[in-house]
Amino acid sequence: MxxxxxxxxxxxxxxxxxxxxxxxxxxxxxxxxxxxxxxxxxxxxxxxxxxxxxxxxxxxxxxxxxxxxxxxxxxxxxxxxxxxxxxxxxxxxxxxxxxxxxxxxxxxxxxxxxxxxxxxxxxxxxxxxxxxxHQYCPDCGSVMHSAEAGHVRKCSGADCNRQHYPRTDTAVIVLISEGDACLLGRQATWPQGQYATIAGFLEPGETLEQAVAREAKEETGVELESIAYHSSQPWPFPSSIMVGFSAVASSRQLKVNHDEMDDARWFTRNEIAAGLKAGDFRLPPPVSIAYRLIRDWFNSEGEYGLEDLLPSAR
Structure with missing residues (x-):
């Protein structure tokens, strides 16, 4: 898990x-x-x-x-x-x-x-x-009180009396591959050299798979030809569920949306290994599903695993 x-x-x-x-x-x-x-x-x-x-x-x-x-x-x-x-x-x-x-x-x-x-x-x-x-009711503005052992917020307004439940924001995250390379991107605020998988929030009226395809297209211009569920992860920073996928791109043609990310590029396993050894490439934190998606793809082929390059990673 x-x-x-x-x-x-x-x-x-x-x-x-x-x-x-x-x-x-x-x-x-x-x-x-x-x-x-x-x-x-x-x-x-x-x-x-x-x-x-x-x-x-x-x-x-x-x-x-x-x-x-x-x-x-x-x-x-x-x-x-x-x-x-x-x-x-x-x-x-x-x-x-x-x-x-x-x-x-x-x-x-x-x-x-x-x-x-x-x-x-x-x-x-x-x-x-x-x-x-969530101290105030979003419907009427009255003070809300904790109920059901902290798992419900109850409105104190006599004409409202609504009950509200914990919110979990759904995000999709995907390892996109094509041949012997995977697609990784980075935000400008991240540490120098750090890259991760493509991710974004689910929008109303979307399936999870539609959100994966949309985020890939919006951020990198890449079209996907297949999408498969991988695993999920609670991400309480502050209140998300990360739903992970693997996907195969129809080509490596990129059109990076720089309003969405600082950079995106294709990396082969050899390029990742060389970058880690040289110290000019960084993976996302090992606690994240992004790291696991990259690790599982990297380890699916080749003579050695990602852990061999990062002995401290779990």
Whole structure:
């Protein structure tokens, strides 16, 4: 599976509306709590590594009054997991918890964490972000309150009373190949030499495959003759699902849309290998589905795999 897909929790969505049961889980001795402050996740710093910080009942109790939102994430066996969400207050949080804790961006530390921990923190980050960014009803403007253990926002307006659910933005991402080469592009804001697969958001009225073909055409001018599903990845930065595909182009003719990207070009396996060895070519982060799409294409032929060139990549 792709990174951020390995959550060990069973979500028990059928129990979220039972407030008495959720409160009982919150008060249990086994409860474990993760903390999200703005876009940062709470981590526990060890001598030579970091890991997710799972606060005990006593540790979380000291923070509960400061939290803007509390979300029941699910349970692993008899252990219920919750997330507490905060806007700002980083210094206050760390002051109460002690020096062994830190707040960091999950994208920068995900590879240092066990995959299950990274997935759980990504889930917490996404649901907390949604709660904190949806304080007012989009229909009437009234204040909304958290309901169903943090998985619903309920409008307080007497004439509205609408319920709103977490939003997930669908994006397609595709490894396009033709013969012995694949098509990669880059944004101007990326590190020098970094290239990745073509991607974009699904539009209303489109199928996923139509979105893949449109993005390829709009960004690079390439026509696709076949499209196949590969895999998907939660991408909680802040709230997307990346739906991955592989595709075959009808030709290598390019017409790069520089309003969409800085550059796009065809790379053979040998060119990728040479660029990685020389240090003038960079792949997307190994936590991303973009990296896996490139890796799987690269490894489908040849005498060695991409990992042989990047021994630290997972």
């Amino acid at each position: 792709n990174y951020f897909s390995h959550t060990p929790l069973y979500r028990f969505s059928e129990l979220r509306a039972d407030e008495e049961h959720i409160d009982k889980l919150w008060r249990s001795e086994q409860v474990r709590v993760v903390v999200v402050s703005d876009t940062l996740s709470l981590l526990l710093e060890q001598e030579d590594r970091v890991e997710a910080a799972f606060l005990t009942k006593e540790q979380a109790a000291a923070l509960e009054a400061l939290a803007q939102v509390r979300v029941y994430l699910g349970s692993e066996g008899d252990i219920p997991y919750f997330a507490l969400g905060f806007e700002g207050k980083q210094e206050e949080l760390l002051g109460q918890l002690g020096g062994e804790f830190s707040l960091q961006d999950l994208r920068t530390v995900a590879l240092e964490l066990p995959k299950e921990q990274a997935a759980l923190l990504s889930y917490a980050r996404a649901i907390v972000h949604w709660n904190l960014r």
